[in-house]
Structures are given as C-alpha cells and as structure tokens.
Amino acid sequence: MxxxxxxxxxxxxxxxxxxxxxxxxxxxxxxxxxSSARPAAATEVVTWAxxxxxxxxxxxxxxxxxxxxxxxxxxxxxxxxxxxxxxxxxxxxxxxxxxxxxxxxxxxxxxxxxxxxxxxxxxxxxxxxxxxxxxxxxxxxxxxxxxxxxxxxxxxxxxxxxxxxxxxxxxxxxxxxxxxxxxxxxxxxxxxxxxxxVVVGAPAGTGAVVALGDSITDGAVSTPDTNRRWPDFLAARLRDDRRTSLKGVANEGISGNKVLGDGAGVSALKRLDRDVLSQRGLRTVILLEGVNDIKATPAPTAAELIDGYRQIIARTHAAGACVAGATVMPYEGWGEWKESGEAVRREVNAFIRDSGAFDAVVDFDAVVRDPAAPARMLPGYDSGDHLHPNDAGMEAMSDRVDPRALRCSR
Known part of the structure; x- marks a missing residue:
C-alpha cells in the first residue's frame, strides 16, 4: 500500500x-x-519510466x-x-x-x-x-x-x-x-x-513492455538528448506497428546494475517489484542483465547467474507477465574481460537460447558480435569502449526484437 x-x-x-x-x-x-471523448473502457499504461x-x-x-x-x-x-x-x-x-x-x-x-x-x-x-x-x-x-x-x-x-x-x-x-x-x-x-x-489511459487492451537492464539499456554512450537508447528505438517501432497492442515502453536500466549483487542500484532481484512488476499495463519484460555480474571480482558461476534468471522468470510469471530473455553481449577489449568470464557468458547464453525457460528469446549477442571474433562487438556497432553499443548498435538491437514474440498467454 x-x-x-x-x-x-x-x-x-x-x-x-x-x-x-x-x-x-x-x-x-x-x-x-x-469527437475525442474518452472511450468507455481504457487501460492505464506506463508511457515513460x-x-x-x-x-x-x-x-x-x-x-x-x-x-x-x-x-x-x-x-x-x-x-x-x-x-x-x-x-x-x-x-x-x-x-x-x-x-x-x-x-x-x-x-x-x-x-x-x-x-x-x-x-x-x-x-x-x-x-x-x-x-x-x-x-x-x-x-x-x-x-x-x-x-x-x-x-x-x-x-x-x-x-x-x-x-x-x-x-x-x-x-x-x-x-x-x-x-x-x-x-x-x-x-x-x-x-x-x-x-x-508516467502513465496514461490508453485504449482498452493496450499493453506495455519493460526493459530491465544495466548501462546498455540505460543508454550509456548513446547520443544524449536524442532518445537513441535501444528501448527508445523499440518504442518507435511498436508505435508504428498496427499489428501489436504493445505501445508502452518503460526503460528500467541502471548503469552498472547486476542480477545478483548490489552496487550501482540494488540488484535486479531486489528492485524487480518496484521498478518492473509495479508498472501499469505490464505485459512483457525484456531481461538484459548479466555482464556486470560476469565481469565482477569475484564473479558468480553460470549456475548461480542462471538461478537468478529463474527467480526473475518465476516472479514475473506469478505477476501474470511474460519474460523475454536477451543474450549477454560480447565485451572483449573492455578492461575487465577474462577468458573465464567469456566461458560463463557463453554458458549463460546457451541457457537463454535453448532452455525454454523464457517465453521468448532476443538474441542481441548474435546481432552485435563480430563473426570473425565472436567475443568482440562489431566495430560498426562499438562505441569505442568495446562494451556499449553506439547509436547504430542500439538501433540494430531494437530491430532484433520481434513484436509478435513479446506476446504470450499468462
């Protein structure tokens, strides 16, 4: 209350x-x-967060x-x-x-x-x-x-x-x-x-997507004051797509955030209810977190990180919403990159892609990785720090999201 x-x-x-x-x-x-009187039925939907x-x-x-x-x-x-x-x-x-x-x-x-x-x-x-x-x-x-x-x-x-x-x-x-x-x-x-x-009364049946993430979702290194974070590009796509009723997009990214540990913001597990499940009109969560856990010292095992994902999935399903799992993106060249971390990233991504635990998969890793060096980001999408995508990379990430895959029966 x-x-x-x-x-x-x-x-x-x-x-x-x-x-x-x-x-x-x-x-x-x-x-x-x-002629623009409020419809008899309306749904409160988050339009910004x-x-x-x-x-x-x-x-x-x-x-x-x-x-x-x-x-x-x-x-x-x-x-x-x-x-x-x-x-x-x-x-x-x-x-x-x-x-x-x-x-x-x-x-x-x-x-x-x-x-x-x-x-x-x-x-x-x-x-x-x-x-x-x-x-x-x-x-x-x-x-x-x-x-x-x-x-x-x-x-x-x-x-x-x-x-x-x-x-x-x-x-x-x-x-x-x-x-x-x-x-x-x-x-x-x-x-x-x-x-x-910020919420609005939208036509009945309208829903919202919440992007739960870290600095990549928060928009780090994208051009300021231009709304070029990947959730912004996604919002524009959903707005123009007449086939989907998902119109609200909430950006719940915190730079440096982790799934399991506190630090830059409390962990995703701790803030899930307040930042995500409380949002009006929530239909689907896109979960893009894990790289800050993987590159931390000490770092969790793949099994520990996967258990964190499973908790987020279970709690979101209990709230009646879907979860799309986004693969962890490559970051070789960043100062905290290690071979051991790369092994964890690949194991975690295999779980996201193949386990069936998520309602949908958004393969951001496949979009931005360099085919010639899969642990690295494509130069054309790299902001220069080898961890955060530039504006073009953000748009490519948005383009990977299939609006039809964001709907499930809950």
Whole structure:
C-alpha cells in the first residue's frame, strides 16, 4: 500500500482547486473535442519510466523540471513520485505537467497543475511513492513532456535516476513549477529527481513492455538528448506497428546494475517489484542483465547467474507477465574481460537460447558480435569502449526484437 501524508486545506482552497481542475479540461498536448471523448473502457499504461536509485543530498526550496519522452499515447496523464531511498519525508509543494517547447520552456498555455487526492501538495514518506490524480487531456506518443516539481521540504538523500542521457533543469530557488518560461531554470542536470513513472489511459487492451537492464539499456554512450537508447528505438517501432497492442515502453536500466549483487542500484532481484512488476499495463519484460555480474571480482558461476534468471522468470510469471530473455553481449577489449568470464557468458547464453525457460528469446549477442571474433562487438556497432553499443548498435538491437514474440498467454 502506498502511504502518503496530505496537508490540510481550507474548504475555500479546496473549492478553488476543484474549479482549477475543471478548467484544465483543455488538453495537456491537444485540446479534447466532442469527437475525442474518452472511450468507455481504457487501460492505464506506463508511457515513460526510469529506475529509482540514490542520488545526491536532498535540497529543499528548489524546483526540478524533468524532461521525459513518451512512448504510448493516451489521456489523463498521471505521474509517480518516488522517495524510495529517502531517509526523511519529502513534501512537494506543487507539481505541473505540460508539453515541452524547447530547453526548459513549456508550450505557452499548456502547463497544467497536478493534484494528489485533490490537493496541490503531497508528502511522500521514506521508502514510499505516490501517483498524482489523472490530468484531463490528451498525451501524444513520442512527445517531450516537462514535469515540474517544487520540493518544499526535504532532507537526507534524494531519490531519482542518475544517467538520464536527457537534459533536465533546476530552478535553484523558489517555486517555479507553474511558469512556462525557462528563465528561472538556470541549472542543467542529467539526473531525474523524484519522478520515476508516467502513465496514461490508453485504449482498452493496450499493453506495455519493460526493459530491465544495466548501462546498455540505460543508454550509456548513446547520443544524449536524442532518445537513441535501444528501448527508445523499440518504442518507435511498436508505435508504428498496427499489428501489436504493445505501445508502452518503460526503460528500467541502471548503469552498472547486476542480477545478483548490489552496487550501482540494488540488484535486479531486489528492485524487480518496484521498478518492473509495479508498472501499469505490464505485459512483457525484456531481461538484459548479466555482464556486470560476469565481469565482477569475484564473479558468480553460470549456475548461480542462471538461478537468478529463474527467480526473475518465476516472479514475473506469478505477476501474470511474460519474460523475454536477451543474450549477454560480447565485451572483449573492455578492461575487465577474462577468458573465464567469456566461458560463463557463453554458458549463460546457451541457457537463454535453448532452455525454454523464457517465453521468448532476443538474441542481441548474435546481432552485435563480430563473426570473425565472436567475443568482440562489431566495430560498426562499438562505441569505442568495446562494451556499449553506439547509436547504430542500439538501433540494430531494437530491430532484433520481434513484436509478435513479446506476446504470450499468462
């Protein structure tokens, strides 16, 4: 159960908030008309997400403007604010959402106030999270949104996502959440403070894919501010494919993450419920993790890593979702590469391909490896560090995913 503390408001202020919310029937991105009335049945689907982790020290009295790129389109946007790693409560004084114009600026006339059980402010306890109320209006697929969060009170450790590969903005003093101008947002950051999911009401039957991974999924070395991570390319493909009802894509990659051990983020096993199984509309998980376990010292055996995969599969199946296993990609040339690790990688990949434990297999290894040197990445896909693919490699990975294989009966 999500626990929140809501500040008291006078009856006059509550009535005023209700009026403001009613007037906000103008669309978030497009103005609704009689012909675009909400369907009788709709499904909440995650349209954007980023894994929660520990960030820097929490700072009160500032406004964060987090830029996100949607996957699924829909109506009635809601955001999820997380204090998963905080030791103290966090109070958000106000929160707004609107389509981004450019930089930190919001499209004029489109910045809308979010509410939490009808209130403008919400306090999230340590370890907790909270969804906003639905914000009437339409959200387009493949759009940039600006989510503005005024942190009124905070202390201890801030929660958020470190490697955004997307510039967000900070107004270092005061509440500027309602402003459409970028004038107050004088600081830039790639951290995504407090925001960990955005959902929309999509047509009934719409589903979502969650990519659970490490730095390769997080987008390391892809071009910043261009949405060229492999889950971004996948989202564009699913959006344009009329044969699939999978339209939402959530990127739950954390750079340096492992299946079994904590470090850069808690292990995949520990964060599975919060980051993956909690996502609205979840149908299929694509699991691409293991290389950080394999190249660690000491490293697990192939059997230990496979047992971790089996636990993720079992828990995901118990939640009614499918799991597609992605093969671990080659990394010879990276400083931590060893022959012993390569042997583990090949044994693990044989399990992913041949065991039948996964509902589907996405053979990223076959896509990016050099046929002349199978322990290495193809030069055309190599960012230069021999571990992370470049933009072309990210797109090739996406192209390997068969949308039809992402569906199973659960």
């Amino acid at each position: 999500i626990r929140t503390e809501l500040p008291r408001h006078s009856a006059r202020r509550a009535r005023h908030a209700a009026v403001v919310l009613a007037l906000a029937l103008t669309a978030l991105v497009a103005v609704p008309t009689a 980023a894994s929660a982790d520990r960030l820097d020290a929490a700072v009160p009295g500032r406004t964060h403007r987090v830029v996100v790129h949607t996957s699924a389109g829909g109506r009635d946007l809601r955001v999820r604010l997380s204090n998963a790693f905080g030791e103290q409560p966090v109070t958000f004084g106000r929160a707004y959402a609107g389509p981004r114009a450019s930089g930190a600026a919001v499209v004029p006339g489109r910045n809308r106030a979010l509410t939490f059980r009808g209130a403008a402010s919400v306090t999230v306890p340590p370890g907790g999270s909270v969804y906003s109320d639905p914000l009437p209006g339409t959200v387009r697929p493949g759009a940039d949104l600006a989510i503005s969060l005024y942190v009124r009170d905070a202390a201890g450790t801030a929660t958020g996502h470190r490697m955004g590969l997307q510039t967000s903005y900070i107004a270092p003093e005061g509440d500027h959440a309602a402003e459409e101008s970028d004038a107050a947002y004088t600081e830039r950051t790639t951290f995504r403070h407090y925001l960990d999911a």
